Amino acid sequence: MPVLSPRAATLAGLALVIALLPLVFPSGFYFRVAALVWISALAAIGLNILMGLAGQVSLGHAGFFGIGAYAVALAPAHLSLPPWAALILGAGLAGVLAFLVGKPVLRLRGHYLAIATLGLGVLVQIVLTNESRWTGGPDGMRVARLALFGWRGAGAETWYWVSGGALMIGTWLALNLLDTPTGRALRALHDSEVAARVTGIDVARYKLTAFVVAAVYASVAGSLLALMNGFITPDQAGFLHSVELVTMVVIGGLGSVLGAIVGAAVLVTLPQLLTVFQEYEHLLLGLLIMVFMIFLRDGIVPSLRTAALGLLPARTAG
Amino acid sequence: MSVIAARDIGIAFGGVVAVDGVSFSAAAGEVLSIIGPNGAGKTTLFNVVSGLYRAGRGRVTLDGEDVTGRPPEILALKGLSRTFQNLQLFTRMTTCENVMVGRHLRERRSLAADLLRLPSVRRQNRETRAAAQDLLTFVRLGERGDMPASALPYGALRRLEIARALASEPKALLLDEPAAGCNAVETEEIQRLIRAVADRGVAVVLVEHDMRLVMKVSDRVLVLESGRPLAEGSPEEVRENPAVISAYLGPQAGRGSAHA
Numbered sequence: 001m002p003v004l005s006p007r008a009a010t011l012a013g014l015a016l017v018i019a020l021l022p023l024v025f026p027s028g029f030y031f032r033v034a035a036l037v038w039i040s041a042l043a044a045i046g047l048n049i050l051m052g053l054a055g056q057v058s059l060g061h062a063g064f065f066g067i068g069a070y071a072v073a074l075a076p077a078h079l080s081l082p083p084w085a086a087l088i089l090g091a092g093l094a095g096v097l098a099f100l101v102g103k104p105v106l107r108l109r110g111h112y113l114a115i116a117t118l119g120l121g122v123l124v125q126i127v128l129t130n131e132s133r134w135t136g137g138p139d140g141m142r143v144a145r146l147a148l149f150g151w152r153g154a155g156a157e158t159w160y161w162v163s164g165g166a167l168m169i170g171t172w173l174a175l176n177l178l179d180t181p182t183g184r185a186l187r188a189l190h191d192s193e194v195a196a197r198v199t200g201i202d203v204a205r206y207k208l209t210a211f212v213v214a215a216v217y218a219s220v221a222g223s224l225l226a227l228m229n230g231f232i233t234p235d236q237a238g239f240l241h242s243v244e245l246v247t248m249v250v251i252g253g254l255g256s257v258l259g260a261i262v263g264a265a266v267l268v269t270l271p272q273l274l275t276v277f278q279e280y281e282h283l284l285l286g287l288l289i290m291v292f293m294i295f296l297r298d299g300i301v302p303s304l305r306t307a308a309l310g311l312l313p314a315r316t317a318g
Numbered sequence: 319m320s321v322i323a324a325r326d327i328g329i330a331f332g333g334v335v336a337v338d339g340v341s342f343s344a345a346a347g348e349v350l351s352i353i354g355p356n357g358a359g360k361t362t363l364f365n366v367v368s369g370l371y372r373a374g375r376g377r378v379t380l381d382g383e384d385v386t387g388r389p390p391e392i393l394a395l396k397g398l399s400r401t402f403q404n405l406q407l408f409t410r411m412t413t414c415e416n417v418m419v420g421r422h423l424r425e426r427r428s429l430a431a432d433l434l435r436l437p438s439v440r441r442q443n444r445e446t447r448a449a450a451q452d453l454l455t456f457v458r459l460g461e462r463g464d465m466p467a468s469a470l471p472y473g474a475l476r477r478l479e480i481a482r483a484l485a486s487e488p489k490a491l492l493l494d495e496p497a498a499g500c501n502a503v504e505t506e507e508i509q510r511l512i513r514a515v516a517d518r519g520v521a522v523v524l525v526e527h528d529m530r531l532v533m534k535v536s537d538r539v540l541v542l543e544s545g546r547p548l549a550e551g552s553p554e555e556v557r558e559n560p561a562v563i564s565a566y567l568g569p570q571a572g573r574g575s576a577h578a
Contacts, residue, residue, distance in 0.1 A: 173433045173434070176432065176433055176434065176435035177432055177433055179443060180431075180432035180435065180439055180443065181422060181425045181426075181427040181432060181439075181442075181446075182427065182429055182432040182433075183432065184411075184415060184418060184419050184422070185419070185422060185427075187408065187410060187411055187415075188408045188411070188419045188422075190410070191407070191408040191409055191410050191411065192406040192407070192408060194370065194390075194402070194406055195402065195406035195407070195408065195482075196419070197370075197389070197390040197391050197394075198368055198369075198370075198390045198391075198393075198394055198398075198399065198400050199394060199399075199419055199420055199422055199423075199482065199486065200391050200394030200395055200422050200423035200486055201391060201419075201422055202391050203391070209429055213429070213433075255410070
């Protein structure tokens with residue numbers, strides 16, 4: 001009997017890393033990189049609920065990220081909402097859009113679902129690019145700084161703690177979900193839709209639930225990034241960003257909450273590390289992703305866990 | 319009164335008639351077996367009754383209520399459960415979790431409560447786990463709850479699927495070849511299990527190729543051939559029916575047996 005459940009161990013470990021990491025930062029720049037990791041990890045954790053638990057693909061997830069980002073840019077400017085209210089409004093909008101689009105689209109499976117969600121992402125990006133009167137078009141727009149009770153979030157260090165806190169909450173919620181009726185229903189329909197249905201699971205409803213939850217995660221992450229950067233462009237909603245999010249989840253390990261965080265950390269920090277190779281940076285990034293997938297096929301976290309446990313029976317873990 | 323009844327079921331796939339005018343019913347505590355050569359339409363009939371296929375004609379009633387054409391998740395809610403010939407287990411989950419999924423309909427389900435893992439969710443989880451553990455003990459898998467389902471041997475997987483199907487506390491259970499691929503010991507275990515399930519008051523409808531199992535466990539047997547009913551009666555009556563012998567062993571054997 002372990003002292004800590006895998007769930008509690010994951011949470012405690014993450015809290016420790018967030019709390020202690022600044023001690024080894026050589027400069028303020030690292031706060032920014034780490035905050036980027038936390039924000040990307042938040043979006044990846046949400047996407048993992050859809051892809052890892054429920055087994056449904058979304059290639060347009062950055063669309064929801066973009067909705068959250070533009071919500072905190074537009075709502076304070078045009079509706080005079082405070083940024084935190086704009087963040088909630090964006091999350092609500094992303095959730096409603098996911099619900100409306102997900103209802104017909106989630107009937108599709110596999111490649112067809114992938115293409116349909118890809119279309120959704122492209123659509124959001126086109127709207128953000130073309131409605132330049134509101135969004136500043138392809139050049140993007142400025143975002144007002146976050147102010148909470150007179151306190152103004154400005155520096156990278158502040159954003160490190162805000163995004164770290166958001167990641168802790170997001171991780172806690174996602175870990176909570178695993179061993180509940182909802183979590184079990186999602187994992188079950190991933191393995192066998194037909195068995196899930198005859199067991200009484202409303203498969204269409206649960207897929208939609210996962211899609212909406214994942215959209216809300218992405219939107220909150222998008223809002224946080226926009227508020228931290230103070231600037232936003234339609235690229236945040238673009239296809240490349242969608243693919244990046246999917247890559248984080250797959251590299252880290254489908255179905256693993258910790259994996260989504262590790263995947264985000266790898267994909268955000270690797271390009272920073274590889275800048276020393278200058279023009280070979282992108283080539284090496286691509287090669288490393290291939291190497292990861294070849295040697296750690298189940299994703300970094302599940303593969304290493306299996307290796308560490310040897311032949312011990314697997315348990316459900318974070 | 320019969321718990322589950324199908325009347326005059328017919329279904330065709332692009333002009334090929336798979337099931338044509340088949341009726342059956344099973345009462346609480348009764349085991350009805352449906353047998354027939356390969357391609358007789360047994361599994362198709364199950365897929366119609368459990369809501370996976372839409373029948374061209376006929377009606378299905380569950381506990382007296384007409385449930386024709388309802389989707390499987392609604393039928394499950396109304397008390398129907400089933401297993402699959404080609405095992406449909408949740409292979410990424412543990413043995414115990416597979417059965418816990420079977421409790422889905424018996425659980426209060428709320429996304430918000432689940433995300434927050436409220437005390438009520440934790441309490442319910444403990445109840446669900448205990449109920450699943452009881453069922454695992456019932457199918458003699460009590461010691462293997464923490465194993466990944468994918469690590470179980472074949473006969474155990476068959477029993478696990480029955481445990482999962484029972485977890486929703488169904489009134490009627492459709493078993494599609496539960497002994498397929500099992501050795502003699504495992505088959506005997508399945509036989510004991512089917513009887514025990516019926517003794518719990520569940521109406522059991524069994525599709526099975528193992529004739530020894532069918533003869534031992536059934537109260538009544540329905541024989542299908544080419545999608546049509548051929549004979550129905552007690553195991554003894556069916557075993558002696560010349561038409562049945564002919565269908566299984568060819569017309570020559572049928573005549574020979576009829577003369578004997």
